[in-house]
Amino acid sequence: MTVLPNPGPTRSGLPAIGDWKTFGELREHQADRIAPVLHHARDSPFYEKLLEPGQGLAAAGLTRKSDLRDSYPFGMLAVPRERLATYHESSGSTGNPTPAYFTEAEWTDLADRFVRKTVPVGPEDTLLVRIPYGLVLAGHMAHWAAMRSGATVVPGDCRSLAVPYPRVVRLLRDLEVTxxxxxxxxxxxxxAAARAAGHPPASFSALRALYVAGEPISNARRRRIEEIWDAPVIEEYGCTEVGPLAGDCPYGRMHFWADRVLPEVYDPQTGGITAEGTGQLVITPLYREAMPLIRYNLEDLVELRYEDCLCGWQLPTVRVLGRLGQGCTVGGKRLGQLQVEELVFRLPASWGVLFWRARAEPDQLVVEIEVPGPDGGEAAAVLAGSVEAELGVRCAATAVPEGTLVPSALLAQQLDAMKPRKLFGPDEDWGQAVVRG
Structure with missing residues (x-):
């Protein structure tokens, strides 16, 4: 049994892994928190109308993303505005945004949960943050948590023109990012960008681990990334509204941070809510101040189990199976992205397949894979055979040249931030309103 060392009290004063010894003790802690959570939730305009004084969690209905959007911007707020430290919005393209806001104390809790890593961040580390900043929580959270742990942070926002892929490769190499x-x-x-620049990933020897989140990852893709970079992949699961919800243990299983957030499983067919099983993930944060959430339905399909693990953390395991409504039907069978991805990355690493795409047609799955070398025909044939044998649907697989699915220009362009300019020399084109900085 491997338990992460307990460093003593957390910065937030909230529980640390190792503070409870059994699932029974964990459930007692969860139960003790529910009454104060429900009481505080009534301080928000939204829950004041929905929750009765003294009401228990079992009588509470679901909170949905549409409720947050309808309450934009501060209908969920349960503390005075002057106590807020940050305001965020999750990504979305229709209607009102989904707001999220945090107090300074909650930021300490966010940092506590972020640094629950089997490869921890410390003063000797240089962390490249390549997650969107802007209004999204994840980039700012990693930045702040790593700084509080003493690390050097490189803010490489992945949606900034100031940090194109050639610059990312240079930063990884020159700063010896760990x-x-x-x-x-x-x-x-x-x-792909490192190879295009003539720097194979094996030359980035300082890299100790890759923290990843934001999208599901198959076991085969995880192994391929670890093999290429010669470093472990440490997965995290979370959301902008609450922050980190789960993370990997030393044995490669994802555990839910159930000491900070109570997870439940919702069956949309029956309307039932259970402590574990397979269904939509419903969460009740146990320490949320600015924006309490009661049985918030993330609409992610998960498998949640309270079961023993060799790590000894005594936290439930969680498998994220996808988002509600995702997947496509081919030949009468429902397929998910991870099923296809698993087979793509089982192809031999020597064939160099990094990128792929698939289209679900009524009677077959059409797949394209980028193959940089001469093995395209064989790779496509093997993949088609695997899809038909393991997923039970017809498959037409084709190999396309390198740079087809991910344009080479994307990996080589040197775009930079655009800055206004008003004064031009006699030989310059003053028809340009901006220039690259």
Whole structure:
């Protein structure tokens, strides 16, 4: 049994892994927190109308993302405005945004949860943050948590023109970056960009681990990223409204931070809510101040189990199976992205497949894979055979040249931030309103 060392009291004063010894003790802690959580929730305009004084969690209905959008911007606020430290919004393209706000004390809790890593961040580390900043929580959270742990932070926002892929490769190499925080897909784009720049990933020997989140990852893709970068992939699961919800243990299983957030499983067919099982994830944060949430339905399909693990953390395990409504039907069978991804990354690493795409047609799955070398025909044939044998659907697989699915220009462009300019020399084009800085 491997338990992460308990460093003593957390910065937030909230529980640390090791403070409870059994699932029974964990459940007692959760139960003790519910009454104060429900009481505080009634301080928000939204829950004041929904919760009765003294009401228990069992009588509470679901809170949905639409409730947060309808309460934009501060209908969920349960503390005075002057106590807020930050305001955020989760990504979305329709209607009102989904708001989220945090007090300074909650930021200490966010940092506590972020640094629950089997490869911890410390003063000797340089962390490249390659997650969106802007209004999204994840980039700012990693930045702040790593700084509080003494690390050097490189703010490489992945949606900034100031940090194109050639610059990412240069930063990884020249700064001897030891840790990265990104989506799994980003780490593969770095591979292609590094190769394009003549720097194979094996030359980045300082890298100790890749922290990833933001999208599901199959076991095969995780192994491929670890093999290419010669560093472990440490996965995290969370959301902008609450922050980190789960993370990997030393044995590669994802555990839910159930000492900070109570997880439940909702069955939309029956309307039932259970402590574990398979269904939509429903969460009740146990220490949320600015924006308490009661049985908030994330609409993520998960499998949640309270079961023993060799790590000894005594936290439930969680498998994220996808988002409600995701997946496509082919030949009468429902397919998910992770099922196809698993087979793509089981192809031999020597074939160099990093990028792929698939289209679900009524009677077959059409797949394209980028193959940089001469093995495209064989790779496509093997993949098609695997899909038909393991997923039970017809498959037409094709190999396309390198740079087809991820344009080479994307990996080589040197775009930079655009800065206004008003004064031009006699030989310059003053028809340009901006220039690259």
């Amino acid at each position: 840790l990265t925080w990104s989506t799994p897909s980003e780490s593969l784009l770095w591979v």
